[in-house]
Amino acid sequence: MIAEAGLAALWLAAALALLQLLAAALGLRMTRGATPAAGGVELLGAVRPVAVVQGLLTAVSFGALILVFARTDLSVQLVAQNSHTAKPMLYKIAAAWGNHEGSMLLWVTVLGLAGSAIALLEKRLDPRTLVATLGGQAAIALGFFAFLLVASNPFSRLNPPAVEGMGLNPLLQDPGLAFHPPTLYFGYVGLSVAFSFAIGALVTRDVGPQFARAMRPWVLGAWIFLTLGITAGSYWAYYELGWGGWWFWDPVENASLMPWLAATALLHSVTVLATRDGLRAWTVMLAVVAFSMSMLGTFLVRSGILTSVHAFAVDPTRGSFILALLVLYIGGALTLFALRIGTVRQGATFEPISREAGLVLNNLLLSVILGIVLIGTLYPLVAQAMDVQLSVGPPFFNKTVGPITLVLVIAMGAGPMLRWRRDSARALGRRMLVPAIVTAVALVAVLVLTPGIGILSILGLVLAPGLVVASVAPLWGRKLRRTPLFTWGMVISHLGVAVSLAGMASESAFTREVLVAASVGETHEVGPYRVTLEGVRPVIGPNWTAIEGRMRVERGNQRFWMAPQQRYFATPPTETSEAAISSALDGQLYVVLGQASEGGRRQLRLWWKPFVILIWAGGGLIALGGLLSLIGRLWRERRPVVREGYA
Numbered sequence: 001m002i003a004e005a006g007l008a009a010l011w012l013a014a015a016l017a018l019l020q021l022l023a024a025a026l027g028l029r030m031t032r033g034a035t036p037a038a039g040g041v042e043l044l045g046a047v048r049p050v051a052v053v054q055g056l057l058t059a060v061s062f063g064a065l066i067l068v069f070a071r072t073d074l075s076v077q078l079v080a081q082n083s084h085t086a087k088p089m090l091y092k093i094a095a096a097w098g099n100h101e102g103s104m105l106l107w108v109t110v111l112g113l114a115g116s117a118i119a120l121l122e123k124r125l126d127p128r129t130l131v132a133t134l135g136g137q138a139a140i141a142l143g144f145f146a147f148l149l150v151a152s153n154p155f156s157r158l159n160p161p162a163v164e165g166m167g168l169n170p171l172l173q174d175p176g177l178a179f180h181p182p183t184l185y186f187g188y189v190g191l192s193v194a195f196s197f198a199i200g201a202l203v204t205r206d207v208g209p210q211f212a213r214a215m216r217p218w219v220l221g222a223w224i225f226l227t228l229g230i231t232a233g234s235y236w237a238y239y240e241l242g243w244g245g246w247w248f249w250d251p252v253e254n255a256s257l258m259p260w261l262a263a264t265a266l267l268h269s270v271t272v273l274a275t276r277d278g279l280r281a282w283t284v285m286l287a288v289v290a291f292s293m294s295m296l297g298t299f300l301v302r303s304g305i306l307t308s309v310h311a312f313a314v315d316p317t318r319g320s321f322i323l324a325l326l327v328l329y330i331g332g333a334l335t336l337f338a339l340r341i342g343t344v345r346q347g348a349t350f351e352p353i354s355r356e357a358g359l360v361l362n363n364l365l366l367s368v369i370l371g372i373v374l375i376g377t378l379y380p381l382v383a384q385a386m387d388v389q390l391s392v393g394p395p396f397f398n399k400t401v402g403p404i405t406l407v408l409v410i411a412m413g414a415g416p417m418l419r420w421r422r423d424s425a426r427a428l429g430r431r432m433l434v435p436a437i438v439t440a441v442a443l444v445a446v447l448v449l450t451p452g453i454g455i456l457s458i459l460g461l462v463l464a465p466g467l468v469v470a471s472v473a474p475l476w477g478r479k480l481r482r483t484p485l486f487t488w489g490m491v492i493s494h495l496g497v498a499v500s501l502a503g504m505a506s507e508s509a510f511t512r513e514v515l516v517a518a519s520v521g522e523t524h525e526v527g528p529y530r531v532t533l534e535g536v537r538p539v540i541g542p543n544w545t546a547i548e549g550r551m552r553v554e555r556g557n558q559r560f561w562m563a564p565q566q567r568y569f570a571t572p573p574t575e576t577s578e579a580a581i582s583s584a585l586d587g588q589l590y591v592v593l594g595q596a597s598e599g600g601r602r603q604l605r606l607w608w609k610p611f612v613i614l615i616w617a618g619g620g621l622i623a624l625g626g627l628l629s630l631i632g633r634l635w636r637e638r639r640p641v642v643r644e645g646y647a
Contacts, residue, residue, distance in 0.1 A: 003076050006064025007155040010105075013057035013112060014145035017138045020050045020115075024135025028128060028203065047131050048119040054141070055116030062096075062109040065154055069096040075161035078102065078154050084167040084571050086543040094177040095168045100318070101154035103181060107298075108144040110189040111137065114218075118193065124637075125214045126206055133200030140192055143325040151321050167571035170544070176236035183229035184256055188294040190222025191259060194266065195291035198284045199333060202340040207280050212273035213637065215287070217630060219267050224626040226260045231619030242577030242592045244607045246507070246615055249397045254377045255297030261370040262290035265363040276420060278347040278356050282363065288337060292330045293370070299326055300377075351422040358415035365408040372400050402456045409463050409501060412494060413470030431473065439466030453509040460505025467498035485632025493625030500618025506587075506611035517601040527608025529589050530554045531562075536593075536602060544569045546578070549593040549602065553582065564593035588612050 023043045030040025065078075069092050074080045082099045083092055097106045115137040122130055148154065197215040201207045233256065238246045247253065266286040272279045299322045350356040376392045383390050417431040443462045446453075450461075471494035474487060514526045523532040532552040539548045546565040553560055562580040569576070582589045587610035594603025 002064050002067050002071075003073065003155040003157065006061045006068075007153070009057045009061040009064065010145070010148060010155075013054050013061065013108075014142065014149060016050050016054040016057065017112075017141045017145055020047055020054060020138035021135050021142060023047050023050065024131050024138065028132060028135070031128065044127065044131050047134050051115045051119040051134050051137070054138075055112035055114075058105075058109040058112035062105050065102060065105055066093055066096045068155075069093060069102075072165065073161075074163075074165055075158055077156040077158045080158055080162035080165050082166070082168055084165040084543065086571070087168065087173070088542050090175065090178060091168055091173050094172075097181055097185075098168055098172045098177050101148070101152045103185070104144060104148055104152055105154050106182065107185050107189065108141060108148065110185055111141050111144065111192060114189055114193050115141070122214055124210060125200075126204065126210070129200050129204045129206045129211060131200075132203040133196045135203075136196035136199040137193070140196065140329065143328065147318075147321050147325065151318050165571070167543075167569070169572070170567070170569040170574040170576050171240060173543075173569075174236065174240055176232060176240065180229055180233045180236055183225045183232065187222045187224075187226030187229055187263070188259060188297070190218050190225060191263060191287075191290045191294050193218040194222065194270075194287045195333065198287035199336065202284060202336050202344075205340065205343045207284060207344045209274055209277050212270045212283060216267075216270050216274050217634060219263065219270050219287075220626055220630045220633070223260070223263045223267050224623050224630065226256070226263055227619060227623040227626060230256050230260055231616055231623070234619075235616050239579055239581055240576075242579045242605075244513070244579075244590055244592070244605065244609075246612065249376070249392075249394050251377050252297075252301055254373050255300045258293040258370055258373055258377075259290055259297060261366050261373070262286060262293045265366040265370075266290050268359045268362055272356055272359055273347065276348055276350075276356060278350060279360070280344050280347045281341060282360070284337060284341070284344070286363070288330070288333045289370075291333075292326075293374075295322075295326045295329060296374075299323055348421075350420075353418070353423045353425055353428065355415060355418040355420050355423070358411060358418045361411050362408065362415060365404060365411060369401055369404055369408070372404070373397070376400075398456070406456070406459050406463060409467055409497070412497065413463075413467045416474045416490065416494070417470065432470070435466045435470040435473070438469045439463060442466065450509065457505045457509035460501050461509065464498045464502035464505065467501065468495060471495040471498055485635065486629040487632075489625040489627070489629030489632060491625070492628060493622045496618040496621025496623075496625060498618070499614050499621055500616075503611050503614025503616075503618060507609050507615065510610040511612075512608045514604075514606040516604050516606075517597045518604045519599070519601050524604070524606060526589070526606040527587070527610070528555050529606075529608060531589075531591065531604075531606055533602060533604065539565070541567070543571070547593070549580075549591075549604075551580065551591060553589065562589075562591050564591045566593055566595070583613055586610055 024047050027040050027043030027047065030037040031044060068076050068079055069083055070089065072079060072083055072085050072092060078099060078101050082102075083095045087095070096102045115134060118130070118137070119134060125133070194215050197211060197218070201211040233253075234246050237248075237253075238244075266283065266289075269279045269283045269286050273283045299319065376396055380390055380392050413435055414428065414432060418428060439462055442465045443458075446458055446461045450458075471491055474491055475483060512527050514524055516522075516524055518524060518533045520533055520535050523530055525531075530553070532554075534550045534552050536547055536549050539546045544567045546567040548563050548565045551562040551564070553562055560582065562582060564580040565578040567576045567578055568574075577592050577594075580591045582591075587608060590607040590609060592605040594605065596602055
């Protein structure tokens with residue numbers, strides 16, 4: 001009965017989403033003008049409680065799905081296809097969203113709960129704009145409810161029940177599955193909330209600072225989750241796939257990167273609108289683009305047109321359904337934008353040399369990078385549709401995105417040093433003097449100490465220390481205890497970019513790789529390490545068996561052991577490589593055990609990756625800075641209300 005209860009909750013939530021949309025549309029129409037029609041106010045007032053109940057019902061439905069997975073109810077088709085009685089409990093639960101139907105239900109659950117939060121907590125918006133926003137949320141939810149109930153029912157029964165489950169993809173049997181997909185979905189759904197705010201503001205012609213202040217926490221929250229999700233996903237692929245890389249420009253990796261790029265631009269734009277009443281059209285358009293990228297990513301992952309370790313292979317019918325939703329939502333939003341953008345009044349103006357202008361440049365560069373990634377991702381698919389086989393891989397993206405990213409880094413260093421509204425080039429030059437000197441010193445040091453590395457690696461190593469200094473420059477001359485928390489957040493996020501840039505440049509410039517067929521007792525050197533294969537042995541795990549290598553590792557007077565594995569899963573039959581990684585302050589030793597070869601030898605792949613950990617440490621700092629900014633903004637906006645309560 002648990003599956004039936006979950007399905008019933010899903011149907012009820014869908015019905016309430018329809019009611020929410022109709023009540024919002026009719027209520028807005030009936031209350032338009034100076035003399036609202038009878039009943040219109042009541043309809044507007046009904047939207048909030050309906051949104052709350054709808055969110056609760058979706059949560060009940062998703063809770064039921066988790067429960068049938070935790071119990072391994074093999075009479076539920078989705079459980080039989082994606083779980084197994086022998087799996088550890090963590091992976092049984094995580095399997096609830098490690099598949100197509102479950103991930104879509106997670107999406108609509110977060111969407112419903114976000115609508116509930118807006119209905120309960122949002123007090124700053126004009127009531128009509130809030131209702132229009134909740135109507136937009138309901139419209140988005142309806143499409144996904146229809147998709148789940150018509151094309152991808154997660155609670156379909158098997159009769160008779162399966163004797164045993166088919167198991168989860170072994171590549172997904174990792175703690176990363178419990179963290180990576182949900183954080184990305186929180187980010188995607190946060191962008192859907194920003195999209196709904198933009199649609200609501202266009203419908204009621206209320207694009208202004210108040211709307212931006214209401215939308216900003218959702219944009220910032222979505223950006224934080226996307227940052228965490230991409231960072232965690234990068235490290236998960238790095239250690240799980242055994243290929244030694246941290247980013248491969250896989251189409252599905254790009255599908256998560258594109259919303260982050262759009263969200264980063266939107267975050268800067270909405271901040272200008274909220275605090276300086278500028279970039280009104282930019283903010284609305286970027287909200288539409290950001291959600292468009294999240295919908296496009298959903299289509300790419302679930303349409304079956306991609307071959308990727310990340311992608312869900314589903315039938316084309318479902319992909320066509322999602323494509324129809326993409327066209328409906330984004331086409332409708334762009335049409336509304338075209339019809340209403342003329343009613344959006346110009347915001348405050350600013351000079352070409354100002355912080356606002358710097359943020360516009362930032363947004364332009366991010367948009368160019370987004371466009372390149374979008375073209376590089378979609379072009380092979382379009383060519384394939386025309387019977388032309390080609391691939392667009394890392395060389396293309398590195399050569400096109402890399403230089404623009406470095407220009408963006410320079411703009412990022414200069415932007416916070418600019419004054420609002422108006423500034424002068426001479427004053428900016430004085431403020432940039434110290435970062436420029438640090439960059440020049442770093443250039444000399446890199447050229448002298450590390451000859452022969454690539455130009456992009458040189459520029460990354462040179463710009464990173466300059467950006468570190470420029471990032472902390474907004475704190476110069478301030479009383480640190482009185483510095484607003486959101487200023488600290490900006491500083492830490494920019495500092496995180498510098499740290500990640502240093503890690504990327506170091507990994508690219510200094511990585512050393514050794515590929516050998518080693519006999520027991522042989523020693524091989526990679527970087528500062530000496531690695532000896534002492535032997536191999538069989539080991540047994542919860543639902544797998546493995547051949548494990550025993551590696552003695554020496555570095556100076558330090559000695560320790562590493563144990564890479566070749567794992568074999570019976571359900572489904574799969575072989576995976578489990579890398580062994582040893583981290584030190586100056587880098588990571590990465591060891592992969594390969595297949596047996598002639599003469600009892602074992603293939604070994606050894607990597608020495610100096611300072612590679614800085615890539616993910618920087619991602620963590622970026623997210624931490626976003627969190628501090630979110631807390632600081634919420635605290636500042638609510639502080640006057642608290643004071644009034646004590647007055």
